[in-house]
Amino acid sequence: MSASDILRLEQFNRSLHLCKTNPVCDHTLLRYHNITSLDTVNLPGDGSPLIRGIISMVFFVVCVLGMMGNMTVLYLLHSSRSTTKSTINFFVFNLAVADLLFSMVQPFWAVDVALDFSWPFGWCMCKAVSLLTAVNVYASVFFVTAMSVTRYCVVATALKPAGPQCQRMCMMRLVTCFIWAGALLAATPSVVFSSLADVGGDKLCLLRFPEGTFWLAIHHLVRVVLGFLLPYTILITSYLCLLCFICSHKLRGVNPHRQSRVSNSVAVVVLSFCVCWFPYNIITFWGVLIKLDVLEWTSSYYVTHTYVFPLATCLAHSNTCMNPIIYCLVRKEFHAMLRQTFWCKVCLTEVSYRDAKTRESIQLKKMNSQTVQSYTKKTLLSSTTLSVIPPHKIADI
Numbered sequence: 001m002s003a004s005d006i007l008r009l010e011q012f013n014r015s016l017h018l019c020k021t022n023p024v025c026d027h028t029l030l031r032y033h034n035i036t037s038l039d040t041v042n043l044p045g046d047g048s049p050l051i052r053g054i055i056s057m058v059f060f061v062v063c064v065l066g067m068m069g070n071m072t073v074l075y076l077l078h079s080s081r082s083t084t085k086s087t088i089n090f091f092v093f094n095l096a097v098a099d100l101l102f103s104m105v106q107p108f109w110a111v112d113v114a115l116d117f118s119w120p121f122g123w124c125m126c127k128a129v130s131l132l133t134a135v136n137v138y139a140s141v142f143f144v145t146a147m148s149v150t151r152y153c154v155v156a157t158a159l160k161p162a163g164p165q166c167q168r169m170c171m172m173r174l175v176t177c178f179i180w181a182g183a184l185l186a187a188t189p190s191v192v193f194s195s196l197a198d199v200g201g202d203k204l205c206l207l208r209f210p211e212g213t214f215w216l217a218i219h220h221l222v223r224v225v226l227g228f229l230l231p232y233t234i235l236i237t238s239y240l241c242l243l244c245f246i247c248s249h250k251l252r253g254v255n256p257h258r259q260s261r262v263s264n265s266v267a268v269v270v271l272s273f274c275v276c277w278f279p280y281n282i283i284t285f286w287g288v289l290i291k292l293d294v295l296e297w298t299s300s301y302y303v304t305h306t307y308v309f310p311l312a313t314c315l316a317h318s319n320t321c322m323n324p325i326i327y328c329l330v331r332k333e334f335h336a337m338l339r340q341t342f343w344c345k346v347c348l349t350e351v352s353y354r355d356a357k358t359r360e361s362i363q364l365k366k367m368n369s370q371t372v373q374s375y376t377k378k379t380l381l382s383s384t385t386l387s388v389i390p391p392h393k394i395a396d397i
Contacts, residue, residue, distance in 0.1 A: 051310055052113050058314040059110035062321055066103030069324035070096040076328070076337045087150050087172050092327055094176055095143040098183075099320040102136035105129050106317065112205065119205035123196050126205035130194040134187030138227060140323065142179045144273065145231040147327065148238040156245055186226055189219050217291035220284050228281040235273060239266045272326055276319040279312035 073096040077083050083090045108129045112119055119126055190207065197206045209215035243266060283304060289295040 048306070051307065052116065055310050055314060056110040056114040059106045059113070059317065062314075062317050063103050063106035063110070066099055066106070066320040066324075069321055070100040070103065073324045073328045074100070080337050084169065087168065088147055088154070090172050090176070091143050091147045091150060094179070095140060095147070095323060095327065098136040098139040098143060099323050101132055102140065102317075102320050105132045105136075109133075116202070117204055118202040119196060120203075126196055127191050127194050130205065130207075131187055131191040134190035135183050138183035138186045139180060140320065141227055141231045141277075142183055144269075144323070144327075145234050145238075146175060146179060148235045148269070152238045152242045152245070155242055186222070193219075213291040217288045220288045220291070224281050224285050224288065228277050232273065232277075236270060239270060242266065269326060272319075272322055275315070276322065277316055279308070280316040283309045283312055 074093065077089055077093045077096070083093045108121060108125065111121075121129070193207050193209050194205060195208045196203045197208060198204075207216065207219065209219065286295070286301060287305070290297055290301065
């Protein structure tokens, strides 16, 4: 983004504030063409402390819940060692890693929003946090997509002989490497073009592309396509194929309860992904059309971007908290592992307490037994000695 664009946006923002205080303002003066980069410099909503406070609070809540949920999933998968046996569990493990890293960077954005979008952490942290945010958003969406495809493949090939486990593990790791590499490649512009910009005396962590808003619009368009449209299309296609396969085999002995449970889980996955990411991406796409001069800037976009887009961002970020619940904790095997882990901890505590009591009791009994035995041995030794020693030696004792 050029310096001239930033200056024009500052003039634009000042005009908006003047029109708020002056009812007879000429709104035709506010019609700027191809300069709407408000979401880049975060000028909308900068006069609303309530919105900033809500967003900051939501980001902190997402951080806490996301870290707790994803660390629980990682612990269960690691303790059960199921990642080496199940492809889906291996993808779930990587999904939890991506969501955990994404949750860890939420406090930085929370502080940024609370300080009126003023970045206090410096240039290096601006690039690092931008990179981690973009990489883990892409990785999370890609792993969710890979899990949907894998789930259909597992069900569709259930009656076929399984291949060698070594081959499946190699393929699983190769796909995982491609997903992380693709996420890193898609997030490269976020680290290359992220920088600190001085806007109105404040340091802002922004994406600063070359002159004009064309490249910024292309970046946002790629994010919408790779981060939502393409994954969601694959997700819906995979689950529709899964449901069609299950319905076509209904007469061949498929359990109706099992079919209903799979259908419900598919509906939850599809709806949760859409609910979390659709508002954020539709508003972003609206901004893309404005930046590419397809649509003109209107007051509706300003109001939407000021009051709706922050809530859409919070909803999208909350997906990191929902993923552990949707993909892990609602599954029966994870329920069993969680119960087993909890009861094992409780049982180990009780067993340790009982063992301590038992050892204490045994030691006490042993001490009493040793005392009795030592006394008995002394008595027996005296009588035995007297009986064994020859009579002519007794006087010498």
